[in-house]
Amino acid sequence: MNKIRLIIISIVFSLFSHSILYAEGLFLVRKHAKPEDVMLKLQSKLTEYGYKIAHIQKCDGGLEGMGYKTDYYKVVFFGKPKEVRKLSKKYPQLIPYLPLKIAIFSEKEDTLLTAVNPGALTMFFQDEEIKVQLLRWKNDIKAILAEVRHKNQS
Secondary structure, three states, X not given: OOHHHHHHHHXXXXXXXXXXXXXXXEEEEEEOOOHHHHHHHHHHHHHXXXXXXXXXXXXXXXXXXXXXXXXXXXXXXXXXXXXXXXXXXHOHHHHHHOOEEEEEEEXXXXXXXXXXXXXXXXXXXXXXXXXXXXXXXXXXXXXXXXXXXXXXXX
């Protein structure tokens, strides 16, 4: 991620610091909480929605190696294994987007979550089956992010 992109994201987050921003291709959420607490809530919500966490990638070291200072930066890879396998075979052009991903990182006192909007990919497909699936993922991710943002930690 280049510096200009980081600056733009920071400006957007500061303008919409108390809401969820749904851009056409990107979901952004800010929560005033520790990233570890937000991560636990995210993992719980993904499981509640029937997703399996495939991998959690720590990104701090790589970003610091490129000169960026981060306190906490991870990417959560998730999906429903049968669904991902089936769709990867039928629609190989989806492979770069699978499994689904949510990035979680800290900024001062807040934790931010961002995800690609799978619904933005519908314009590239004619098949109704994949369009329905992409919109289902979009709705699930929006709901998960909203619940992570609004619910208190237990």
